[in-house]
Amino acid sequence: MALKSFIQVHSDSHFPIQNLPYGVFKPQPGGEARPGVAIGDFVLDLSAIANAGLFDGPVLKNSDCFVQPSLNKFLGMGRPAWKEARATIQKLLSFDEPTLRDNGSLREKALFPMNKVQMLLPIVIGDYTDFFSSMHHAKNCGTIFRGPENPIPANWFHLPIAYHGRASSIVISGTDIIRPRGQGHPTGNSPPYFGPSLKLDFELEMAAVIGPGNELGKPVDVNEAADHIFGLVLMNDWSARDIQAWEYVPLGPFLGKSFGTTISPWIVTLDALEPFACDAPKQEPIPLPYLTEKKSRNYDISLEVEIKPTGQEHSSVVTRSNFKHLYWTLTQQLAHHTINGCNLRPGDLLGTGTISGPEPESHGCLLELTWNGQRPLSLNGSTRKFLEDGDEIIITGCCKGNGYNVGFGTCSGKIVPAPL
Amino acid sequence: MALKSFIQVHSDSHFPIQNLPYGVFKPQPGGEARPGVAIGDFVLDLSAIANAGLFDGPVLKNSDCFVQPSLNKFLGMGRPAWKEARATIQKLLSFDEPTLRDNGSLREKALFPMNKVQMLLPIVIGDYTDFFSSMHHAKNCGTIFRGPENPIPANWFHLPIAYHGRASSIVISGTDIIRPRGQGHPTGNSPPYFGPSLKLDFELEMAAVIGPGNELGKPVDVNEAADHIFGLVLMNDWSARDIQAWEYVPLGPFLGKSFGTTISPWIVTLDALEPFACDAPKQEPIPLPYLTEKKSRNYDISLEVEIKPTGQEHSSVVTRSNFKHLYWTLTQQLAHHTINGCNLRPGDLLGTGTISGPEPESHGCLLELTWNGQRPLSLNGSTRKFLEDGDEIIITGCCKGNGYNVGFGTCSGKIVPAPL
Ligand SMILES: [Ca+2]
Ligand SMILES: [Ca+2]
Ligand SMILES: [Mg+2]
Ligand SMILES: [Mg+2]
Ligand code: NI
Numbered sequence: 001m002a003l004k005s006f007i008q009v010h011s012d013s014h015f016p017i018q019n020l021p022y023g024v025f026k027p028q029p030g031g032e033a034r035p036g037v038a039i040g041d042f043v044l045d046l047s048a049i050a051n052a053g054l055f056d057g058p059v060l061k062n063s064d065c066f067v068q069p070s071l072n073k074f075l076g077m078g079r080p081a082w083k084e085a086r087a088t089i090q091k092l093l094s095f096d097e098p099t100l101r102d103n104g105s106l107r108e109k110a111l112f113p114m115n116k117v118q119m120l121l122p123i124v125i126g127d128y129t130d131f132f133s134s135m136h137h138a139k140n141c142g143t144i145f146r147g148p149e150n151p152i153p154a155n156w157f158h159l160p161i162a163y164h165g166r167a168s169s170i171v172i173s174g175t176d177i178i179r180p181r182g183q184g185h186p187t188g189n190s191p192p193y194f195g196p197s198l199k200l201d202f203e204l205e206m207a208a209v210i211g212p213g214n215e216l217g218k219p220v221d222v223n224e225a226a227d228h229i230f231g232l233v234l235m236n237d238w239s240a241r242d243i244q245a246w247e248y249v250p251l252g253p254f255l256g257k258s259f260g261t262t263i264s265p266w267i268v269t270l271d272a273l274e275p276f277a278c279d280a281p282k283q284e285p286i287p288l289p290y291l292t293e294k295k296s297r298n299y300d301i302s303l304e305v306e307i308k309p310t311g312q313e314h315s316s317v318v319t320r321s322n323f324k325h326l327y328w329t330l331t332q333q334l335a336h337h338t339i340n341g342c343n344l345r346p347g348d349l350l351g352t353g354t355i356s357g358p359e360p361e362s363h364g365c366l367l368e369l370t371w372n373g374q375r376p377l378s379l380n381g382s383t384r385k386f387l388e389d390g391d392e393i394i395i396t397g398c399c400k401g402n403g404y405n406v407g408f409g410t411c412s413g414k415i416v417p418a419p420l
Numbered sequence: 421m422a423l424k425s426f427i428q429v430h431s432d433s434h435f436p437i438q439n440l441p442y443g444v445f446k447p448q449p450g451g452e453a454r455p456g457v458a459i460g461d462f463v464l465d466l467s468a469i470a471n472a473g474l475f476d477g478p479v480l481k482n483s484d485c486f487v488q489p490s491l492n493k494f495l496g497m498g499r500p501a502w503k504e505a506r507a508t509i510q511k512l513l514s515f516d517e518p519t520l521r522d523n524g525s526l527r528e529k530a531l532f533p534m535n536k537v538q539m540l541l542p543i544v545i546g547d548y549t550d551f552f553s554s555m556h557h558a559k560n561c562g563t564i565f566r567g568p569e570n571p572i573p574a575n576w577f578h579l580p581i582a583y584h585g586r587a588s589s590i591v592i593s594g595t596d597i598i599r600p601r602g603q604g605h606p607t608g609n610s611p612p613y614f615g616p617s618l619k620l621d622f623e624l625e626m627a628a629v630i631g632p633g634n635e636l637g638k639p640v641d642v643n644e645a646a647d648h649i650f651g652l653v654l655m656n657d658w659s660a661r662d663i664q665a666w667e668y669v670p671l672g673p674f675l676g677k678s679f680g681t682t683i684s685p686w687i688v689t690l691d692a693l694e695p696f697a698c699d700a701p702k703q704e705p706i707p708l709p710y711l712t713e714k715k716s717r718n719y720d721i722s723l724e725v726e727i728k729p730t731g732q733e734h735s736s737v738v739t740r741s742n743f744k745h746l747y748w749t750l751t752q753q754l755a756h757h758t759i760n761g762c763n764l765r766p767g768d769l770l771g772t773g774t775i776s777g778p779e780p781e782s783h784g785c786l787l788e789l790t791w792n793g794q795r796p797l798s799l800n801g802s803t804r805k806f807l808e809d810g811d812e813i814i815i816t817g818c819c820k821g822n823g824y825n826v827g828f829g830t831c832s833g834k835i836v837p838a839p840l
Contacts, residue, residue, distance in 0.1 A: 126546075126587060126588055127586060127587050127588050132671060153669050153670060155603075155612075155666055155667060155669065158603060158606075158611070158612050159603055159612075159666075159667060161667065161670075161671055161674075162671065162674050163583070163584065163671035163672050163674055164583065164584035164585060164586055164674065164678070165584055166547060166584055166762060167546060167547050167587070168546055168547050168636075168762070168763045168764070168765050168768070169636055169761075169762055169763055171636070178636070178637040178761050180760035180761050181639075181759055181760060181761075182759055182760045183575075183578060183579055183708065186578075191578070191705065191708060192575075192578050192579075192708065194708050194709075194710070216588075216589055216591070216598070216679075216680070217598040217679075217839070218839075219601075219839070240760070243760065246575055246579075247575060247579060247581065248670070248671075248672070249573050249575065250573060250581075250668070250672070251552060251581055251582065251583035251668075251672040251673065252583050252668070252670070252671040252672020252673070253671065253672070254581075254582050254583055254584065255756070255757075255759065255760040255762065256760075258584070258760060258762040259636075259637075259760040259761045259762055260636070260761070285611065288603065288611060288612065288614050289614075290614070336675070337675075339600075339601055339602060339675065340600035340601060340602045340660070340663065340675040340676075340678060340679040341589075341598050341600050341601075341679045341680070341839075342586060342588070342589055342675065342678040342679055343588045343589055344588070345588050348588070419637070419638075419639070419761075
């Protein structure tokens with residue numbers, strides 16, 4: 001029989017006892033930030049569980065890793081700590097276990113209705129890297145900007161391309177995104193355009209949250225890379241296409257990206273995703289040995305993007321994609337990132353790049369969906385080439401199990417006007 | 421008469437009482453990290469001065485900003501705190517002031533011979549950005565890679581181009597640099613090259629250390645940008661040209677840079693550099709209004725790069741350049757960085773890009789000095805196209821005042837072999 005919690009969980013919930021994703025929250029405004037785990041419509045306060053002495057396994061017994069305003073310390077402890085925490089929490093929440101179930105005063109202290117708490121960035125992010133691992137996205141962007149002959153650069157099939165992103169402007173789901181101002185291509189002999197971005201876009205991504213990491217100069221083997229990944233979040237890499245197009249030669253994206261990046265509050269662990277692992281696409285040519293893994297795995301995670309224009313009652317689904325479409329795996333990304341000796345630290349974030357699938361309706365950004373504005377999308381009566389002020393973008397991600405989901409909740413943000 | 425300290429300072433020292441650069445040090449291995457100021461051959465321990473109650477001005481009186489393992493808290497306090505600290509320290513160290521001069525036990529606690537202490541990274545670096553602000557460097561690189569017609573991209577004269585760098589691998593002067601491994605361009609139908617970089621290079625740079633910074637969504641005005649810059653350090657942006665050349669299309673440099681970046685330990689403040697301010701080069705075309713400043717200023721800072729091959733007794737000077745050659749000013753870099761709303765935080769690092777001057781001997785990297793390996797440099801009998809294992813690179817920077825220097829000391833690092 002399936003594992004079940006004494007807390008009632010709807011069958012369509014993203015957060016049954018099989019999931020147990022980690023976040024950081026404040027029970028009320030002004031309260032102290034602390035780690036928590038989602039269970040149904042509740043958040044389990046891990047600092048309360050730790051203070052009650054219920055993390056009693058050998059790794060966590062005397063640790064203060066859950067009495068912290070971020071998950072970084074716990075992430076740095078690695079897989080033995082993660083396994084033990086998951087086992088302890090799953091047991092505590094299970095239907096047959098009286099410890100928490102029958103202790104009213106502890107339940108009072110440790111369980112908060114999710115709709116009452118404030119979710120925060122769960123990690124302190126030292127460095128944020130964004131990859132470019134969907135072949136469909138690379139092909140579409142290349143076709144739009146350079147034409148249909150050789151749209152994908154020669155290096156793309158040999159290495160997981162990436163750039164360093166801006167860590168300071170990563171925000172938690174629900175934070176408004178201020179439309180950036182910046183320069184765009186000049187027309188004729190005029191000076192460059194300057195003003196609010198005219199081509200504001202979302203990018204449907206997921207991101208890996210790094211665990212222990214590695215010392216400078218010591219690469220991580222691709223077959224051991226999974227031990228350095230704690231879990232995944234949903235990510236929206238907001239992009240100003242006009243700013244990006246003008247600035248990116250020769251050093252890559254900068255201000256076209258750095259005004260804001262949104263992540264979802266719940267980190268779903270690789271342990272919870274394990275039942276949804278699937279084979280990654282076949283790679284041709286075969287990558288160099290440092291990128292060749294014994295087993296190349298993706299996860300079957302359904303992803304959706306909705307746009308909700310201001311004043312409209314309903315949102316429109318504009319993208320249905322899946323994590324399994326990624327060409328380069330998370331473990332290949334991580335091995336490549338460290339092959340030159342670059343050090344990763346607990347809490348670092350590795351974005352996958354826009355996750356586009358093969359079908360037109362699975363394109364992960366408006367640049368692709370509207371073919372750079374040439375084919376406007378229709379949304380419940382209005383149309384969109386790019387995002388307008390007031391538009392809210394809602395990303396969801398979910399794995400469908402047998403009678404239960406392992407979901408990510410949502411990653412949302414609303415565009416507000418540029419400063420005058 | 422010139423300001424003078426009771427501590428004897430050689431006339432060729434970089435650290436007279438006119439300078440007073442900030443760093444973080446441990447008096448002995450295993451000791452606690454704390455902020456200090458360089459004076460001649462000594463380090464003044466600011467935690468000892470603070471604990472003695474000698475920061476008694478209105479801003480710093482009750483602050484613990486000097487009882488910290490980094491300068492970030494002090495940086496975040498802004499110019500009023502910086503001015504007050506400088507005035508207090510300059511007075512305490514001055515020839516006529518008995519407070520410290522005549523207090524033997526305080527001197528014992530607060531002054532350490534510089535050659536006995538261990539210098540550390542002075543700041544926790546949230547984000548590191550590298551600009552591309554030398555026209556000579558942009559022109560040389562463009563000519564080498566794309567030929568002499570239009571070597572500088574069209575956007576270059578309209579905006580200070582930059583990319584996000586890797587913060588985790590920034591190390592303090594004196595740290596060995598492990599030769600990175602990585603992929604290089606395939607030849608013919610072979611797979612890409614994989615192995616230790618064959619084109620390892622230095623880049624002569626300086627970097628601005630950010631003070632208070634700005635809120636997400638609130639750009640900094642170019643005419644107020646100087647208040648957000650605490651001071652400058654020397655920087656060596658080590659670069660693997662073969663890795664960089666193969667990976668950088670279309671998202672910019674990544675593993676070709678992220679294996680290590682070295683900074684000098686002493687942050688020289690803008691206040692100390694003020695006497696060496698000079699006009700920046702005339703800009704044509706005139707930049708957009710958000711980049712147009714009332715006064716466009718550089719600093720006259722002489723820069724040198726020496727290479728010391730392993731086993732050779734003497735180093736050879738390979739570059740003599742100057743900070744004043746930069747086309748885009750620090751304040752323009754900062755205003756551009758924030759114009760899209762991107763937030764800067766205390767301790768963020770903004771590299772200038774390679775500082776090449778107009779003459780061939782002022783080229784700031786081997787790529788330019790040897791014209792991508794085509795014209796080897798001669799060094800005391802040996803030659804170099806790119807760096808070899810055992811080579812030590814030593815960057816120095818110094819402003820020449822009337823009878824005194826305001827210097828940066830050195831920024832050095834030695835290449836050690838790649839892992840097997
Ligand atoms: Ca992206
Ligand atoms: Ca550089
Ligand atoms: Mg972004
Ligand atoms: Mg570097
Ligand atoms: Ni001396």
